Amino acid sequence: MNADIQNQITHLLYQEAYLLDNRKYKEWLELLDDELVYRMPLRITAEGKEAVDLVDEMTYFEETKKSLTTRVNRLYTTSAWVENPAPRQRHFISNIMIEPATEPDEYKVRSYFLMKRSRASEHETEEIFGERNDIIRRIDGEWKVARRTIYPDQAVITVMNLSMFL
Amino acid sequence: MNADIQNQITHLLYQEAYLLDNRKYKEWLELLDDELVYRMPLRITAEGKEAVDLVDEMTYFEETKKSLTTRVNRLYTTSAWVENPAPRQRHFISNIMIEPATEPDEYKVRSYFLMKRSRASEHETEEIFGERNDIIRRIDGEWKVARRTIYPDQAVITVMNLSMFL
Amino acid sequence: MNADIQNQITHLLYQEAYLLDNRKYKEWLELLDDELVYRMPLRITAEGKEAVDLVDEMTYFEETKKSLTTRVNRLYTTSAWVENPAPRQRHFISNIMIEPATEPDEYKVRSYFLMKRSRASEHETEEIFGERNDIIRRIDGEWKVARRTIYPDQAVITVMNLSMFL
Amino acid sequence: MFKKTLDENAFRKLKEKMEEGLLPQWVITDPDIYELERVKIFGRTWQFLAHESELSESGCYVTRWMVDDPVLLVKNPSGEFKAFLNSCTHRGPRLCTEDRGKKKTFTCPYHGWSFNLNGDLIGIVAGNKVYGEEMCKKDWALREIPRIGIYQGMIFACLDPNAIPLEDYLGDMKWYMDILLGRSDGGMEVRGVPQRWVTKANWKATAENFMADPYHVQTTHRSTVEMGISPEDPLYAGYGHQVVLNNGHGINVITSATGKARAPYQGTPESMWPMFNRNLSPEQAEILSKTTVFVGGMYPNLSFVSPIHGTEGHLHNYLNFRLWRPIGPEKVEVWCWFMIDKAAPEEYKEAAYKSYIGSFGPSGTLEQDDTEIWARMVEASKGLMARDKELNYNSVANYLMGLHRVEPDESFPGPGHAYPTTYLDAIARSMHEYWLELISKDMIKEENE
Amino acid sequence: MFKKTLDENAFRKLKEKMEEGLLPQWVITDPDIYELERVKIFGRTWQFLAHESELSESGCYVTRWMVDDPVLLVKNPSGEFKAFLNSCTHRGPRLCTEDRGKKKTFTCPYHGWSFNLNGDLIGIVAGNKVYGEEMCKKDWALREIPRIGIYQGMIFACLDPNAIPLEDYLGDMKWYMDILLGRSDGGMEVRGVPQRWVTKANWKATAENFMADPYHVQTTHRSTVEMGISPEDPLYAGYGHQVVLNNGHGINVITSATGKARAPYQGTPESMWPMFNRNLSPEQAEILSKTTVFVGGMYPNLSFVSPIHGTEGHLHNYLNFRLWRPIGPEKVEVWCWFMIDKAAPEEYKEAAYKSYIGSFGPSGTLEQDDTEIWARMVEASKGLMARDKELNYNSVANYLMGLHRVEPDESFPGPGHAYPTTYLDAIARSMHEYWLELISKDMIKEENE
Amino acid sequence: MFKKTLDENAFRKLKEKMEEGLLPQWVITDPDIYELERVKIFGRTWQFLAHESELSESGCYVTRWMVDDPVLLVKNPSGEFKAFLNSCTHRGPRLCTEDRGKKKTFTCPYHGWSFNLNGDLIGIVAGNKVYGEEMCKKDWALREIPRIGIYQGMIFACLDPNAIPLEDYLGDMKWYMDILLGRSDGGMEVRGVPQRWVTKANWKATAENFMADPYHVQTTHRSTVEMGISPEDPLYAGYGHQVVLNNGHGINVITSATGKARAPYQGTPESMWPMFNRNLSPEQAEILSKTTVFVGGMYPNLSFVSPIHGTEGHLHNYLNFRLWRPIGPEKVEVWCWFMIDKAAPEEYKEAAYKSYIGSFGPSGTLEQDDTEIWARMVEASKGLMARDKELNYNSVANYLMGLHRVEPDESFPGPGHAYPTTYLDAIARSMHEYWLELISKDMIKEENE
Ligand code: FES
Ligand code: FES
């Protein structure tokens, strides 16, 4: 795996996290490919230890760049109460594994996320964690997220809402 | 430190975490050297701030590749109830520090781990964290974990069991 | 970004975390520039989602190398009860973003931290997390932390004290 | 285990205030009230378990919760639904920890006892070698949830063996369930599995918010107005009727300023309309044709919404049921089902599902803002002023909207007391009255225990 | 909600022991005691909210807590301070979740009701369209905290409408507050916002540790001796006077072995001394000039310290107030304010602030060690021996220091009972006596309820 | 602090059911029952602290817990073991937070008081300068745990000053402890320190699982059968005797289908056998020679297992003691000691230790599956059906195995009631009967308090 590309893609993911954590959502959108497919299937507890425990037909996110843009625009209104006043959020991205995809300049990128959030002056912080499977591609020299599938590790989500992006 | 080797070893640790988190235990075994020494001493609260607070003579894991293979085979039986149905586990590996060991193609690798687990539809997730000290060596072009010592940070472990590998 | 420098700076941050987590505070001091400015402003919940929610005029740390040296020396006395017996601490450093600063051999380094602590035989562990903005520079071939600003993500800190360094 | 004597005085004050349309704030998250609710409301009323489409064949099962009681719901070989306490009868461990699956036998991992789909104890390891006449297998079948019932594919259960039948409990709500669930051939189907998350809220607040409070839409969800998705008119969610039903149930039939729906039949494909008319009575069909949004619920903790989404030409409608499972006085585990007409075109189903994801559930842009409100209600409910049972600080919530002023509209074609606006606290008052009736029942008896 | 009858026997034993200078260990973190404290101490005494410098202009507000009651403190257009329950009167959600800001109107995100700086309900969405005669706006203004008072810029509030006035409650403490807060023209100012953190402790232990226990300094903070910052003499924090005041208040006026301060006027710039003398009475000025450290507090949960820091030539002094907000019997949310004379030179303020950060607050090298002690007190308080109300194990804490032996020094110029040493348990005993008086008040009444 | 009156009715029903071999499910995790257990069982029975080999020399100490009471166990200069409440007598903070160490003096970090190995208060900072006649050092020694006892190197303590002596409490269990702990010259030794972890379980369930339930082995640990380590015969763990002892103690002496052990003397080196015979009575030696596994425990919360591991030629045996420290009704802090004959060959000790790690403790492949079961018992114990004290849902656990059918085997050489199979609920019933006796003791008295 070319170390240079490795660094660029890693930087992209960190940059993305930074923009989200600093509420620069519009800048974040610019990191997304126009053809983006962004999904978050449900996790269940399934029979047997080999069983597939992801339910593909029901999700927490079933998004396109267009639908994400709508979500972002909403967060810039004056009445998106869930983030006004703004909670603090932090995306810890780790275990980044990159391998070439089918197309040139296209890579399969797997990463782990641990997202923590602190709301108002509450003592309890919230967290959600799991795995992300991305397709990241370079278009005219710019790296973009073209596909993201987010796998939460809990069958019951314990954040009070999913107003954040993952 | 050769960046290329750095990347390869880092990838090995991420690959290992991925295999464990996706219950590909047999594939995981293939990353282990036949001479593997795999240990997890106890942590205690010791007198004075300089004191060694690790107890080497008692452990949570005192394993060889053979004993780990037995543990893995057990997880493939139909009655290893602890992981059947399977909980979700996630090994967040970070702070990877690599330095050459005595032998050529052999490296001392230190890493931090934060392992989270979600069982059934329980709201509370479990976690364990600490440090790992590995010897990683290349044998006929393949990187293998030859030695691992796991240091938990708690004197009282707060996961309900240690059915996972660290 | 030169991959080599990237690795060196990354290693510096991991090395720093390792020294802190293993209570090698004096060795840690050696990684700090004599001109170090080390601060930790307060986070508040501010009006509106665009608002700056960091209060620069009040801090948890407002340090120089001299004041940090005093703090460290104190930890080597016999009566710094807060760390005697010593709790276990672990600095998970991630999302490291590096870019050149104004001076040559000087870099702006942003990182995320998740710090966990386990005290005595208590079951509950403590944690604090947020962002760090550093200036790291090379002086006669040695990398030093010249400036650090720590942003906690909570308006109310939930560790029983800030005896650790971040 | 320790006898407790109730503070009648606090209850008397509570009753007085409620008659004035006021609800003392202390009851929202008071731990003793919660304990009463657990026993006297959730121990005696019918609760939703699943929709029949979640268990397609014999052997299919899902595990659910009736507050703290783990339930194993199975479809037995004869195709009946059976609800058992999900606890092995030998020593009590949770028998099945999976969310769903298909099995013939449930085997307990402790000592290996096994049970069939009728709950019969069919296997005891080394049975006759270790047990003799002291043990009669029949006595050790899985314990059934005392009552189970089904209406329009909705499966309910009740812990009280003496509860009135489900259909009586639902009463006039059945008439509206026919519209929501019975309009299409083959009825509705659940997509995948329910979304589940834990939110900071008291179950009464979430249920009321959904069943009884269209008035909150104009502010809580004002971002949709800023986005140009909803009308500027602050009354937009207030047009139509709020229908108060028996046993704390209720439904809001929201039309629009014109008195008609934004689009006939909630923007469903015109091809489906004749089917609707065939499956519904003329009155039901008329309401369906004129309604933009149905939102309401079955007491205590099941709510639903059936909205229109999308823009001209791409309108769609779906049915979302949600169960508010109490987890203590300050937490709710929300279960959210997306349901759609089995008979609808596939691409329509797909589009409807996507708008659901964008609007409701933990990631829904509407529901996100509700969660902030629910949390704030909990956060302001613990202080001495809010918790004062003497009401010295006059800490009472306001349910005055329309009290003694807005009268039922006799011309409304559906059953129940239908008031000619949905900006009204009539359903909320009726929910809380039923709540008080339930928790104060047998109070005296208890005292003399 | 359930009537409870008190165990008088345990209380009698408690009283007996306290008269002997002993405090039974079980009261420290006992949950029932905590519940009594919440209601009978924090529901009836004056608590600190903020310093006036935190709300510079009209429209400025801060949100605070009186234990579990959320409080919105605003400066209204006429410049008065108003304290409201931070809960919308319509349905109760926390109205404002921000820590501080400036506004003309507070709008609730649930249904959009809005309130002005006087708490009046000024806006109801679609008001006259949805509410009629059933609703009188006046009735729905924000609920005021029953009592508010201010002394030397310190704003206090009380939940008991019948409480004695703030000035009476503070009593002789006012005389010392004049020194601490009134010595400079323009008084003191808060820098930025208070530091806040949650520590493992019982509020009684932290309050006592600060207000009443200079004796702990020699060991808990011995690292400063090892560092050469504090004198070797183990009595160094014991010189001076411990002054017992009314209502559980108290102050330690610590001088030094010489009976004089390490530096006159706590090392403040000489240029400020004439100003101090002008603003203080001769007696107050004399005390100020001779004192090294003032440390004490106002019962129940406000403490302060005004120390000297630094080395010859670079001495400075500041005022640190801290509120111990109880979060259950085993947790305290500490609020720490750094205050300094508005009239002091800027670089002096800066230096004083830096030494504060190095010494107090969660990162302060002194306070760090206190947190370890507080945690250990909680950790040893839950067992059967510590919790035994029969005192079979003689689990009582020792408050004997100076009991019936050390007599007040009549020559002390200030009010209150001034004992000629600060290594003394006099203030601690007085705090605990007042504590017992408060929690046992009306006990009988309660029983007959 | 508030008087509570017990629900006698629930207790009567409880007693009735237990006489029929049934245990109502509600008692497992009921919070009020837990509170009774804390006081009436753990406040009055003997609990294990440590094995003497953990404190080799004078000055050695370990810190332990008796449920919520922190205990400091030291070996004093005269070589006696002393157990103190680990709480400074001055103001109560936990005196020593370390797990183990060696000291002459324990100094409290709050005010510096210091105590010697006999618990005497030997140092008060500035003592005579700050304390006068009001203070008598003798009164302020560390508080001893009322009772301490030792048998076969096992150190126990009891919080009840009037408890019967340890040896009487252990009764016939002593005869079996002689086999387990006394068979070798120099006795047994603890390796390193105990493993500790927190698991989701109720202490009664874990104690019963270990002491009284060989029947679970065939299913819970069936993976060992699948792995070919254990025999296919589902009765394999049932051969031998279940011995019911006094005070809720019990032991299972598991042989094998042949009535003999898999290997004589549990696979210990033949060289050790003569030593065993020398140290044991003929009856004890006979049992040891014939037994494969000893598993049982001392009521309330100490259990042990002494198994055979390994394959022909490489067999080994060890002794594992585990303490189930209750942390609330739904959590247990498990303490696990690995013990081995001091006289055993080093490589044998090493091999035995490795098989222990592979089998028991949090990472043990056997114990892992037990933890899943324990958690499931908690998870199904909170609902209304399980918690119903009226038993309307017949929520009772089954302890019928062998009831009124299997009779004691008079030919068994050891003391106690020895039944000729270990697939039996006799020990479990006896544990629960003793449990009921303990928690219902003095109930009447309490009521009249
Ligand atoms: S508990 Fe289920 S078989 Fe024994
Ligand atoms: S709750 Fe505040 S406006 Fe309704």
Ligand code: FES
């Ligand atoms: S509390 Fe231990 S010396 Fe004061």
Ligand SMILES: [Fe+3]
């Ligand atoms: Fe809403």
Ligand SMILES: [Fe+3]
């Ligand atoms: Fe202190």
Ligand SMILES: [Fe+3]
């Ligand atoms: Fe077992």
